[in-house]
Amino acid sequence: MNDQDQSSRVDGTEDLPEQLRVRREKRERLFSEGQDPYPVALPVTHELSEVRAAHSELPVDASSGQRVGVAGRVMFMRNTGKLCFATLRGGDGSELQAMLSRNEIGEQALSAWKSDVDLGDHVFVAGEVITSRRGELSVLADEWRMAAKSLRPLPVAHKELSEENRVRQRYVDLLVRSQAAETVRTRAATLRSLRDSFERRGYLEVETPMLQTLQGGAAARPFVTHSNALDMDLYLRIAPELFLKRCVVGGIEKVFEINRNFRNEGSDSSHSPEFAMLEFYEAYSDYNAMAELTRALIQEAAQSLFGTQTVTWADGSEYDLSGQWANITMYGSLSEALGSEVTPETSVETLRKHAESAGLSELDPSFGHGKLVEELWEHMVGNHLHAPTFVRDFPLDTAPLTRQHRQHSGMAEKWDLYVKGFELATGYSELVDPVVERARLEEQARLASEGDEEAMPVDEDFLRALEYGMPPTGGVGMGIDRLLMALTGLGIRETILFPLVRPE
RNA sequence: GGGCCGUUAGCUCAAUGGGCAGAGCAGUGGACUUUUAAUCCACGGGUUCAGGGUUCGAGUCCCUGGCGGCCCA
Numbered sequence: 001m002n003d004q005d006q007s008s009r010v011d012g013t014e015d016l017p018e019q020l021r022v023r024r025e026k027r028e029r030l031f032s033e034g035q036d037p038y039p040v041a042l043p044v045t046h047e048l049s050e051v052r053a054a055h056s057e058l059p060v061d062a063s064s065g066q067r068v069g070v071a072g073r074v075m076f077m078r079n080t081g082k083l084c085f086a087t088l089r090g091g092d093g094s095e096l097q098a099m100l101s102r103n104e105i106g107e108q109a110l111s112a113w114k115s116d117v118d119l120g121d122h123v124f125v126a127g128e129v130i131t132s133r134r135g136e137l138s139v140l141a142d143e144w145r146m147a148a149k150s151l152r153p154l155p156v157a158h159k160e161l162s163e164e165n166r167v168r169q170r171y172v173d174l175l176v177r178s179q180a181a182e183t184v185r186t187r188a189a190t191l192r193s194l195r196d197s198f199e200r201r202g203y204l205e206v207e208t209p210m211l212q213t214l215q216g217g218a219a220a221r222p223f224v225t226h227s228n229a230l231d232m233d234l235y236l237r238i239a240p241e242l243f244l245k246r247c248v249v250g251g252i253e254k255v256f257e258i259n260r261n262f263r264n265e266g267s268d269s270s271h272s273p274e275f276a277m278l279e280f281y282e283a284y285s286d287y288n289a290m291a292e293l294t295r296a297l298i299q300e301a302a303q304s305l306f307g308t309q310t311v312t313w314a315d316g317s318e319y320d321l322s323g324q325w326a327n328i329t330m331y332g333s334l335s336e337a338l339g340s341e342v343t344p345e346t347s348v349e350t351l352r353k354h355a356e357s358a359g360l361s362e363l364d365p366s367f368g369h370g371k372l373v374e375e376l377w378e379h380m381v382g383n384h385l386h387a388p389t390f391v392r393d394f395p396l397d398t399a400p401l402t403r404q405h406r407q408h409s410g411m412a413e414k415w416d417l418y419v420k421g422f423e424l425a426t427g428y429s430e431l432v433d434p435v436v437e438r439a440r441l442e443e444q445a446r447l448a449s450e451g452d453e454e455a456m457p458v459d460e461d462f463l464r465a466l467e468y469g470m471p472p473t474g475g476v477g478m479g480i481d482r483l484l485m486a487l488t489g490l491g492i493r494e495t496i497l498f499p500l501v502r503p504e
Numbered sequence: 505g506g507g508c509c510g511u512u513a514g515c516u517c518a519a520u521g522g523g524c525a526g527a528g529c530a531g532u533g534g535a536c537u538u539u540u541a542a543u544c545c546a547c548g549g550g551u552u553c554a555g556g557g558u559u560c561g562a563g564u565c566c567c568u569g570g571c572g573g574c575c576c577a
């Protein structure tokens with residue numbers, strides 16, 4: 001297909017809103033004038049940021065003597081009669097002014113600039129690096145070309161997009177809202193910090209299956225998909241845990257993975273159906289040492305991102321992540337909140353009475369002791385925790401992959417880390433006894449057969465791995481999106497670049 | 505799953521008690537050789553989310569649905 005074919009293709013132009021139509025007509029006109037509004041290559045010599053860095057000392061109203069070719073998206077235009085200014089923005093967010101003077105570039109090129117260029121277009125400008133009379137570093141063009149014609153007007157650059165448009169058209173949000181671009185950089189820097197922290201401690205990063213033949217590693221409803229080749233249903237993973245434990249059995253004794261988990265559940269301000277998860281395991285560690293390591297990872301991330309462990313949230317408030325963090329026990333803090341002692345021996349009937357007087361009347365009648373304790377705790381205590389807090393020693397019957405507490409028989413060596421009222425991470429002394437693990441999984445399978453969609457089946461291969469001998473191990477899972485929320489104070493849909501939304 | 509709020513120009517938002525649908529930015533035309541969200545003059549731009557109903561008359565009131573947000577479970 002040649003350019004003539006492209007330029008002659010007009011697709012329902014008359015039905016479009018005026019601004020879209022005008023831009024399409026400009027594109028057509030450029031083609032008909034023998035110009036390519038989408039050239040394959042342009043003689044760019046410098047990034048905008050490079051020009052800025054090289055000439056930061058240039059005095060006001062001065063010439064550098066250096067000629068550069070730069071490209072960028074037109075964010076603002078200020079056209080006077082014979083002198084035009086445009087603010088170009090590069091992909092790294094840096095900006096540089098282009099100046100087009102009739103004396104320098106000529107009548108024809110200047111009027112073409114005025115008639116062809118719209119806000120949002122990518123343009124190429126070549127000329128000398130100078131500063132304007134107001135001191136603005138600029139490229140004084142002796143040549144300009146369209147680099148890529150934009151067919152849609154940019155939204156108002158000084159107002160935020162509506163929340164829905166931000167998420168649906170993140171590419172536009174990234175252009176007009178610097179906070180959006182900043183969040184992407186912060187997320188990348190957080191991942192880098194985590195990987196650095198693990199690297200320093202001798203951890204190895206691995207990737208384990210996202211498509212799994214059995215659901216396992218967490219209590220959650222999975223997404224189901226189908227393999228045509230194997231002619232069997234597969235699950236998108238809800239957790240990498242069982243594979244990372246296989247790694248530990250195989251001698252990768254300090255191991256971590258950062259990858260996506262998928263849970264077929266509702267989404268709200270702190271839940272997304274797909275979310276990035278960090279899990280890490282260390283042999284000869286336990287849930288106490290893993291709590292210390294988790295704290296260090298988060299503090300090191302805050303330090304490397306912001307140079308301080310007291311972070312400033314998007315709403316301007318400060319959040320202190322430094323120093324030691326509070327430790328409470330689940331049964332102890334719940335007993336205190338209820339004003340009545342609750343222990344692993346407390347009966348289901350008593351727990352239900354507590355739940356009713358706390359206003360939790362519609363709890364699933366199938367909930368047993370552990371689930372009731374956790375629901376009650378979350379309602380009475382967890383939602384009100386603000387400062388970083390480790391909540392220790394969970395009911396044993398909701399932690400089928402966790403070692404029994406070394407002192408309390410009805411409890412598991414498990415903690416949850418709560419930050420600003422949500423669960424950020426969870427850590428364990430892992431259950432490594434294959435016989436006990438088999439019994440736990442068989443109990444899970446029984447629950448599943450009774451209709452519990454979150455219960456896991458018996459994973460024979462996982463049990464076989466444990467039977468080869470897994471060293472005592474501490475393990476942690478931490479939501480990356482939630483870590484971003486804790487570090488920035490943003491909602492989960494701001495920390496995820498392209499969150500799932502219903503089609504328009 | 506339930507309740508509440510929202511949905512109007514390309515974008516962000518107005519519109520008395522049911523009476524000609526508006527502003528800013530953006531766009532088009534014009535003026536302007538040092539602007540910084542440039543300024544000034546003029547002009548164009550709407551299936552008011554969709555469908556139904558009440559009414560002489562509906563952006564506005566009623567019903568159903570879509571999408572989004574918040575709260576609750």
